[in-house]
Amino acid sequence: MPVRRALLFLAGVLMSVQDFTMMIVRSFRYLIFHFRMRESLFEMDRLGVGSIPIVFLANLFAGLDMALQFSVVMAPYGASNLLGRVVATSIIRDMGPVLASLVMSARVTAGITSELGMMATTQQIEALLVMGVDPVDRLIAPKILAGMVMLPALSVVGDLLGVLAGLMVAQLGAHVPAPLYWSGVRSALTLPNLVNGMLKPFVFGFILVAVGCFYGLRTTGGAQGVGRATTKAVVSAAIWILIANFMISKFLIDVWGWKL
Amino acid sequence: MIRLEKVTVAYGEQVVLDGIDLEVPTGKTMVILGESGSGKTTILKCVLGTLHPVSGRVLANDLEVGKLTDEELLRFRRRMGMVFQEGALFDSMTVGENVAFWLWEHTTLSDDKVEERVRMLLQFVGLESSIDQMPSDLSGGMRRRVAIARAMAAEDPAFMLYDEPTTGLDPFTSKSICDLMRRVQREFKSTNIVVTHDLTDAYRVGDLFTFIKDAKVIATGTRQEIEHSSDPFIRTFISLDS
Numbered sequence: 001m002p003v004r005r006a007l008l009f010l011a012g013v014l015m016s017v018q019d020f021t022m023m024i025v026r027s028f029r030y031l032i033f034h035f036r037m038r039e040s041l042f043e044m045d046r047l048g049v050g051s052i053p054i055v056f057l058a059n060l061f062a063g064l065d066m067a068l069q070f071s072v073v074m075a076p077y078g079a080s081n082l083l084g085r086v087v088a089t090s091i092i093r094d095m096g097p098v099l100a101s102l103v104m105s106a107r108v109t110a111g112i113t114s115e116l117g118m119m120a121t122t123q124q125i126e127a128l129l130v131m132g133v134d135p136v137d138r139l140i141a142p143k144i145l146a147g148m149v150m151l152p153a154l155s156v157v158g159d160l161l162g163v164l165a166g167l168m169v170a171q172l173g174a175h176v177p178a179p180l181y182w183s184g185v186r187s188a189l190t191l192p193n194l195v196n197g198m199l200k201p202f203v204f205g206f207i208l209v210a211v212g213c214f215y216g217l218r219t220t221g222g223a224q225g226v227g228r229a230t231t232k233a234v235v236s237a238a239i240w241i242l243i244a245n246f247m248i249s250k251f252l253i254d255v256w257g258w259k260l
Numbered sequence: 261m262i263r264l265e266k267v268t269v270a271y272g273e274q275v276v277l278d279g280i281d282l283e284v285p286t287g288k289t290m291v292i293l294g295e296s297g298s299g300k301t302t303i304l305k306c307v308l309g310t311l312h313p314v315s316g317r318v319l320a321n322d323l324e325v326g327k328l329t330d331e332e333l334l335r336f337r338r339r340m341g342m343v344f345q346e347g348a349l350f351d352s353m354t355v356g357e358n359v360a361f362w363l364w365e366h367t368t369l370s371d372d373k374v375e376e377r378v379r380m381l382l383q384f385v386g387l388e389s390s391i392d393q394m395p396s397d398l399s400g401g402m403r404r405r406v407a408i409a410r411a412m413a414a415e416d417p418a419f420m421l422y423d424e425p426t427t428g429l430d431p432f433t434s435k436s437i438c439d440l441m442r443r444v445q446r447e448f449k450s451t452n453i454v455v456t457h458d459l460t461d462a463y464r465v466g467d468l469f470t471f472i473k474d475a476k477v478i479a480t481g482t483r484q485e486i487e488h489s490s491d492p493f494i495r496t497f498i499s500l501d502s
């Protein structure tokens with residue numbers, strides 16, 4: 001019996017992976033061959049513009065805190081002159097994209113799953129199919145595109161804010177002069193760092209939308225089901241973002257070696 | 261004409277329809293009655309072609325639904341209107357946009373032409389003044405009306421399928437929805453399947469009646485034939501209603 005259960009579980013996982021892959025492949029096919037400008041712009045506006053305040057807040061406080069912690073660690077070694085570089089590097093490479101995506105998953109993934117889940121449980125998805133419109137075409141593809149475009153854009157703005165917050169701490173707390181801080185920041189704007197800083201939000205934006213869509217579309221069981229699906233989606237999006245973060249970091253370090 | 265021949269549907273190991281035969285002559289309304297969970301919605305899904313039976317075939321005017329390609333299916337569904345339980349209106353769109361949706365997606369009609377058709381359809385169901393309202397602002401009965409208008413948007417319907425169109429409505433609203441269904445049938449000479457568990461409404465719209473129980477058809481016929489049935493389940497169903 002345990003063997004049978006394990007096999008059934010494995011089969012379920014494989015089916016889910018297949019469904020997910022199919023959804024993604026079809027989304028990209030629609031994005032290429034049946035692009036919807038109106039819907040895509042609408043989703044970008046909804047996903048991106050509405051998220052600016054939370055991404056701002058997250059990066060502001062992350063920048064403040066990081067600069068504070070680093071300056072405490074570095075001051076005894078007389079390394080405060082590196083503060084700008086260290087803060088900018090960690091924000092661009094890791095903290096900026098990861099934080100933005102995690103707070104966005106609470107907003108975007110949850111929003112997408114509950115909206116699609118509601119549509120699924122009230123037969124709106126079926127109604128689309130009956131009217132000859134593929135839900136992946138009309139609903140999913142524009143959202144995925146919006147995630148991949150808007151997350152990098154939001155990350156750039158968020159990074160900038162984080163670095164500025166770091167400057168505040170550097171000036172007021174660590175007594176690092178602004179020019180010194182800025183030259184550190186400039187030295188952190190290397191190609192590996194910038195590629196890292198753009199690739200991550202691009203992938204994370206894809207993950208947080210795709211996961212939300214996947215759980216939303218397969219929702220069953222009324223309002224309760226919508227709640228369950230939403231919780232699951234937000235948790236898995238967060239986990240996958242952290243996994244992807246590590247894998248991208250590892251990959252880029254392998255490509256460029258231990259350069260900063 | 262819509263005909264189901266020995267249609268069997270199963271979800272996993274649960275057999276939901278077990279060799280169902282059903283025939284709806286052109287221009288007639290067939291009412292399907294049965295308890296909830298007896299497979300009524302599943303029959304509609306087979307007719308729409310969104311669900312493929314394990315065995316058996318579904319015919320609509322000589323077309324075999326299971327054999328249609330995606331393109332043929334789309335063309336077939338242009339002339340088929342489906343009114344979902346609770347309406348299933350797109351709740352992010354206005355009433356007018358819901359009705360216009362099919363035309364936007366599948367035609368290159370100008371905005372004026374689309375609006376003209378939308379207004380005509382909403383007028384037909386008596387809701388022209390609600391064109392800019394959101395579905396969430398409508399009453400249950402109004403939502404069903406919009407759903408009926410949306411189902412007819414593509415072309416004049418040859419087939420109309422209604423899934424519990426009056427469930428959850430008060431008796432007056434129920435009657436007005438039944439009147440509207442009759443009007444659709446008279447106007448377009450459509451062939452209809454109506455799923456319900458309300459006998460009063462069934463008598464209002466139906467020409468023929470089919471009872472489903474335990475995945476099988478237990479009786480089918482005209483009102484008279486049904487009322488004279490000796491089947492205990494049907495006797496109980498009829499007596500419960502009166």
Ligand SMILES: Nc1ncnc2c1ncn2[C@@H]1O[C@H](COP(=O)(O)OP(=O)(O)O)[C@@H](O)[C@H]1O
Pocket residue numbers: 271276294295296297298299300301302303
């Ligand atoms: N997608 C599905 N997966 C598994 N079981 C289903 C599915 N859809 C319906 N069923 C089951 O099939 C039976 C018939 O469903 P349905 O046709 O919706 O009944 P009705 O419309 O008469 O209430 C029910 O027992 C239901 O639980």
Ligand SMILES: [Mg+2]
Pocket residue numbers: 297300301302345423
């Ligand atoms: Mg049903």
